[in-house]
Amino acid sequence: MTAGKNAPSQAVLRFTGVTLGYNSFTVLRDIDIEVQRGQVVAVMGGSGSGKTTMLRAATGQIVPLAGHIEAFGQDVARARGEALRKLRQRMGVLFQQGALFTDLNVFENVAFPLREHTRDPEAEILRKVLDKLDAVGLRAAAHLKVSEISGGMARRVALARAIVLEPELVLYDEPFAGLDPISLGIAAQLIRTLTDRLNCASVLITHDVAESFSIVDRVYMVGQGRLIASGTPDELSASDDTYVRQFIDGAPDGPIAFNYPETDAFRAWMSAHGGTP
Incomplete structure (x- = not known):
């Protein structure tokens, strides 16, 4: 793995105590992440863990319920109109389906x-x-x-x-989804090479462990509504945390349950439809 280069002290993107959700449903709570210039950072987790919600918050599409999100030292939630447009101009986004x-x-x-x-x-x-x-x-x-x-x-x-x-910050939403092994390897090395060439910061929203671990400088793993773990690929590979091990090893048994957890919103919906949760 190639380490990020020329990283200044100020982060390009920083989440501090961030809680994200939709209406009464909280997706993630108390998230702290930091991405420096020249770094490739992976945000990993299972389907529905809130990874894409974090991307939407980073680009100002949604505002945090608590905490602060800073991009280039500016509070994203406070940016409006032209100020938000200028912030987004400093970002590049690769959507999951390409959107050509x-x-x-x-x-x-x-x-x-x-x-x-x-x-x-x-x-x-x-x-x-x-x-x-x-x-x-x-x-x-x-x-x-x-x-x-x-x-x-x-x-x-x-x-x-x-x-x-x-751009100074590039956000990738599941960049490896649906790619054959050759294309996947090419895409991974391109992300690393272009990050180094542009000296930008890159954030991968992904669940692909092998390819991500081969190119990233740091990993943040989310699940169960919180930040489960963070560290270098080597540190996470050596972790004995049960969630981290289940995700990295692809084990069917572990803290990630098969059944989607019941919420107050679900119970209210069931009650309104005459059912019993």
Whole structure:
């Protein structure tokens, strides 16, 4: 694993005592995480553990019920309008399904953020887009339609689009989901290489242990509504915590129960429908 480089003392992204939820349902409580420039950090946990909720909070889509979220030293929850737009411009997001525009070719998909957020002349847009496509190995695919490329290639095009503005923070939502082993390995090494090249901070929302552990500097593991563990991949691999071991080993038995836990909201719903929880 390659360590992050040139990390300053101030975090690019910091959660301090953060509680997140929707209406009366609390998803995560008292979360503390910190991501430095040059680091690749993984946020891991089972399905429904709140990983994507953390990504939404980092980009200001939802506000914390308690605690503070800072991006580039600014309180994300207090940012409104133009201030929030400027914060988001300093971030890149790779969505789980890529979210490419099917009516645009590869080049125009990557060029889209430049056309939306800059006044760069066409020659500069051409240079920047081809540079980022070259970084993901797809410079010669610039002319192709989205329907003419594979799923793994589409994920790389989406990655090129996420970094074309050279953001200071890149957030990846399940970047390895649905990829074949070769494409998965390529995607993992690209994330590490591009983080080092741009000297940005990268956060992976993932449940893929093997590929993530091979490239990240630090891991935060969430589950059961809280931060279960944090540390380097080596530290977590050596952990004897029952939740950590169940997740890393993929064991069917452990603290992660098969049945979704009952909540007050569920009991209220059952009562309103004449049922017994």
